[in-house]
Amino acid sequence: MNERKQPGLANQTLLNKIDKLRELNVGSIELPQLVVVGDQSSGKSSVLESLTGFSFPQAPGLCTRYATQISCRRDSERSVSVSIIPCPGTDAAVADRQRSFTRTLTDLTNEHLVKIIGDANCAMGIKMTPDHADPNLTAFSQHILKIEMNGPEQEHFTVIDVPGIFRVPSPPLTTESDVALVRNMVESYMQNSRTIILAVLPSNVDISTQEILQMAERADPDGLRTMGVLTKPDLVTEKATRDVVKDLIAGKRNKLRLGYSIVKNRSADDQNSGVSERLAQETTFFSKSVWKETANTGRCGIGSLKTRLSDLLLTITKREFPNVKSDIVRRLEQCRGELVGIGPSRTELSSQRVYLGQLGSKFQKITQSALNGYYYGEKVFEQDTTLRLITNITKMNEAFANEVWKKGHKRHMSALADDGGETSYELAKHDTTLETIEERKCKYLELQDIVEEEDYRCSEAKPCDEDPIASHIEQIYQDNRGPELGTFNGSILAIAFKEQSEKWEPLVLAHVSRSITAVHHYISSILAHICPDRRVLDQLWDTLLTDKLQTAYKRAMDQARFVLSIERDGMPSTYNHYFNSEVQTKRLDRLTKEMEKISVTCYTDSYSKESKIQAVPFNSIKSLVEDKDNMQQIREDILDVLASYYKVARKRFVDTICRQVIGHFLLDGKESPLRVFSTELVNGLDDEVLEAIAGEDEETRQRRKRLEAEVKSLEEAVKLLRG
Incomplete structure (x- = not known):
């Protein structure tokens, strides 16, 4: 006996918990339930009265x-x-x-x-x-x-x-407005995926035209959780209408997986009969010959309906109870997180300063992780990979270095063909989630007058045979030569180098602009992440950060232009020993190629393959120099020096841009935009500015109250579920 009762007791406890959850105001959580819907005068109240024994x-x-x-x-x-x-x-x-x-x-x-x-x-x-x-x-x-x-x-x-x-x-x-309010209320209950919809419909109307069924179909398109309850069968006098009703109860002509049931309401003038009397009247009615076949389906009468509904309620409650528990725990974590984001009450200046100081400290902590590449432990880096700042900046720097090397020169120099073993960076697959300068300028209007108007796309230099650099260097020499004999003055190299490096300026300004937009996107996104209070966030931007960030970005762009001016506008200069080595290497390469043209094959021992060598006749060496006129010699010297200096300057220039402009002025320096928002800045704010940024408005106070109330209800719900 006890073994049979135990499941009933367990089921009752389960259903009681669901009812208690509803009382606890966990309205954001969908709960298993039976909801009776229908038009006015559909017989809904009579059905409820019969189901519950409750006389309305x-x-x-x-x-x-x-x-x-x-x-x-x-x-x-x-x-x-x-x-x-x-x-x-x-x-x-x-x-x-x-x-x-x-x-x-x-x-x-x-x-x-x-x-x-x-x-x-x-x-x-x-x-x-x-x-x-x-x-x-x-x-x-x-x-x-x-x-x-x-x-x-x-x-x-x-x-x-x-x-x-x-x-x-x-x-x-x-x-x-009441008509709309009631409709919205009914629809909100029907939309609950854990609701069994009990659609009450009079039998004496055309079922296919009933709006309540259309509403149920919108909420439950597959008809998995809708049951039709037909009322007032005693008003059905036409055989055709009665046949339609019978077909529906038999499972024909309908899309509802739970099918239809039929009950008989008490008559309008019957105000005194009790529940047992009405049940007896219903049994008598369905025992008539016209309804007897339908009565045998087990879908006639309030007794069978109540049994089916009890089973359905228990089934859906058992099935959904684990999901309800998960939803409650998840919603509780979400509400607690929102409360943490709003922070404690901020009616006092001291609490306002603490709140902003905590935001500044959290921003710096996350940013330090972003700069060190320590992404583990911060969910924001998992949710949005564009915020992995140092990773993205490093990729951009590598792409910039490759582009300057491969495309940064205006004309190909044959002397550049030997790259001394230099190779490009192997770039990772392009991150399609990164926005372009144009896209982020539209998104962040405060960058309009700072970054470049558009991304610069550097084109390849023309092939040597289409634009020979040797002829061009000769023209520069002829247009700028002085009284030097057998040599050239420094201005000729400066002119040639500035022209050869003219792509550097748009390349650099575009790269720094892209880096600025990446940093700005990071700052904006992280602030939005740690400060969900939109009003505080807007005030923080407008009152405190925008001007300071713009100043920091302009400082980086100015430094980029300063480095460009030093490299391209002054006289070429370097103290790098690699420059002289490069010049000597290129001269040797040039001499070697000429000697290969006049070399002959010699054998040092009995014409064996092992003794075969290439040798240059001593008398022929003189022709390598004597047959070369002064212009050719100067042209070759300028080209060797230009190619060697360009290579040294390019490497120096790329490192300077990446380390100084990007690394120092945008990322790590004391005046970096990433260091603008900090506890030191907050501590220096006067009371008026502090109140304007962190002061709490009525909407925030009300939101906190609502969240606190919901957290309290959800915590009680968790205790109830674990009890």
Whole structure:
């Protein structure tokens, strides 16, 4: 016997927990439930009365202005309790006042219920009659009236009744906005994926045209959780209509997986019969020959309907209970996170300074991780890879170095063909999530006058045969030569180098612009991440950060232009020993190529392959010099020096841009934009600026209250679920 009872007790405990969760105002969590929906005058109240044994009062304006949760519980003592469950988001004071509304009786007559529900309407601010002139009263409410009935004859059963939808208002009691409000209320219950929709429909109407079914289909397109309940079969007089009803009950002509059931309402003039009498009348009605075949389907009568609904409620509750627990824990973590983001109450200047100081400290902590490449432990780096700052900047620097090497020279120099073993960086696959300069300029208008107008796309230098550099160098020499004999002055090299490096300026300015937009995107995103309060974030940008960041970005762009000026506008200069080595190497390479042209094959020992060598006749060496005119010699010397100096200057220049302009002025320097927002900056703010940025407005205070209330409810829900 005990083994058979245990599952029933466990099921009752499970259903009780779901009802308690609803009382705890965890409205953001979808709960398993049965919801009865239908048009006004569809027989919905009669169905509920038969299901619960609860007699709805007949006074007008009662029990139809809000959702009503009716719970039946088996208990040795008979009792009825009525209370109000405030809707989520209700002001704390109003919610406390509504929760204080409770009525408990041992027995409930219609007269008692009329009085209790009238009191509940007043507590919810419901306009009960057209002559109520108080503008604060409403015709409908989002709160829930809970009626719990206990008794030895009761079985565990909970159902929610929502107001019947209507299309025509009845001023001044209801208005057009009330029509929409009720429809939205009904739809919100139906949209809950854990709701069994009990759609009540009169049998004597065309089912296919019923709007309540269309609403149910929108909420439950596959018909997996909608059950149709047909009422008023005694009003069906035509055989064709009766056949349609029978087909629906038999599972034909419908898309509802849960099918249809049919019940007989008590007649409109029957106000005195009890529940048992009405059940007997229903049994008699369906035993008639015209309905007898349908009665055998097990879908006729309130008894079979109640059994099916009890099983459905228990099934969906068991299935969804683990998901409900997960949703509650997840929502609790989310609310706690939002509360942390809002921070403590900030009515005092000291609390405002602490709040901003904590934001500054958190920003610097995350930024230090971003600069060191320590992304583990910070979820923001997993959620958005464009915020992995040092990784992205390093990739950009490598791409910049490659582009300057491969495309940065205006003309190809044959002397550059030997790269001395130099190789380009192996670039990672392009991150398509990174925005272009143009995209980020549109996103961040504060960069408009700082970064370049557009990304610079560097083109390849023309092939040597299309634009021979030797002829060009000769022209430069002829146009700028002085009285030197057998040599050239320094201005010729300066002119040739400046022209050869003219692509450096757009390449550098585009690279620094891209780096600035990447840094700015990082700062903006991290601040939004650590400061979810939009008003504080906007004030932080507008009042404190924008001007300072713009100054830091301009400083970086100015430094880039300064480095460009030093490299390209002054006289070429270097103290790098590599320069002289490069010049000598290129001269040797040139001489070697010429000697290869006049070399002959010699054998040092009996014409063996092992003794075969290439040798240059001594007399032929003189021709390498004597046959070369002065212009050719100078042209070759200029080209060797230019190629050697360009290579040395390019490497120096790329390192300077990446280390000074990007590394120091944008990332690591004391005046870097990444160091602008810090605790030191916050500590130096005067009281007026501090209040303007971190002062708390009424909306934030209310949001904190709502979150605190929700956290409290969710914490109680977690305790309930673990109990």
